[in-house]
Amino acid sequence: DDTVKDFRGIKKHLNAEPLGSIPFISEKKNLSKYNGYIVASSFEAIWTKLNLQIKKGGPRSILITSFRYEGKSTTALHLAMNIAKSTSQKVLLIDANLRNPSLHCLLNMDNFFGLREILDGSLPVEQAIRATELENLKVITSGEIPYENPSGILESGRMDNLLSGLREKFDLIIIDSPALDKYPDGAILSSRVDYTILLVEAMKTRYPVARHAREMLDKNGAGSLGIILNKRRFYIPEKIYKRL
Numbered sequence: 500d501d502t503v504k505d506f507r508g509i510k511k512h513l514n515a516e517p518l519g520s521i522p523f524i525s526e527k528k529n530l531s532k533y534n535g536y537i538v539a540s541s542f543e544a545i546w547t548k549l550n551l552q553i554k555k556g557g558p559r560s561i562l563i564t565s566f567r568y569e570g571k572s573t574t575a576l577h578l579a580m581n582i583a584k585s586t587s588q589k590v591l592l593i594d595a596n597l598r599n600p601s602l603h604c605l606l607n608m609d610n611f612f613g614l615r616e617i618l619d620g621s622l623p624v625e626q627a628i629r630a631t632e633l634e635n636l637k638v639i640t641s642g643e644i645p646y647e648n649p650s651g652i653l654e655s656g657r658m659d660n661l662l663s664g665l666r667e668k669f670d671l672i673i674i675d676s677p678a679l680d681k682y683p684d685g686a687i688l689s690s691r692v693d694y695t696i697l698l699v700e701a702m703k704t705r706y707p708v709a710r711h712a713r714e715m716l717d718k719n720g721a722g723s724l725g726i727i728l729n730k731r732r733f734y735i736p737e738k739i740y741k742r743l
Contacts, residue, residue: 503700505728518696561693562676565700582635591668591673594613596684697727699729
C-alpha cells in the first residue's frame with residue numbers, strides 16, 4: 500500500500516512540511532457536534548503553523564491546490580473563514596479556478612462578475628471584491644466572461660499586477676485553483692504566490708501521484724510548500740462515542 504497515511508510518510512517520501520490534517524467527516528447525525536469541533540480545531544492548528552511563518556515575514560499570498568476531488572475549494576473556504584473569524588487579519592479569498600469554479604456555490608453567491616472580468620479589463624478591481632457574512636473576509640469569484648486560454652491570462656502580467664495591488668489592501672490572500680492533474684493553471688499560479696498548500700487525501704492519494712504533483716509545482720518555480728492531509732481517519736474510543 501503506497502497511499503499517503505501520516506505526517507511521517509509525508510516528510511520521508513515528499514520532503515515537505517506537513518501543515519496539519521483535516522478529519523474525515525462522519526455522516527452519522529449523533530457525531531455532528533463532535534465533527535464540528537474537530538474540524539474547527541484542525542483549521543485552527545493549520546492557521547497557527549502558517550501564522551508563525553507570517554510573523555517571521557513569511558507568506559501573505561497562499562495558493563491551495565490538489566488533484567481532482569480532494570477537497571481544495573472547501574479547504575480554501577474553511578481556512579479563510581477560520582482566519583477571518585479568529586483574527587483581525589483582512590482576508591481575501593479568490594476563485595482562480597476559471598475552468599470549473601465552485602466557491603460562489605459554496606458561498607451561495609451569483610457569479611456574474613469576478614476575476615475573469617478584472618483580468619479582461621472590463622471591471623475595476625474594487626467592484627469585483629465582494630463582502631461575506633464575516634467582516635474580515637472578502638471574496639473575488641471567478642466571473643463568467645469566457646476565455647479561450649485561461650492558462651495564458653493567469654500567466655500574464657495582468658495577474659502579477661493584480662496580486663501586487665491586492666497585497667497592499669489585504670493582510671492575507673488565499674487562492675483556489677484548478678486541479679493539478681487536469682490543467683497547468685495551478686502550477687502556473689504557484690510561482691506567483693508566497694506559499695503553496697498541496698492537499699492530499701489520506702488513504703487515497705498515492706505517493707507517486709503526490710510526488711508528481713510536487714514535481715509539477717517545483718518545475719514551475721513554486722516557493723515554499725506545505726501539505727495538508729485531508730479526510731484523515733482517527734480512532735475514537737467507545738467511551739467518547741457514549742458521550743456524544
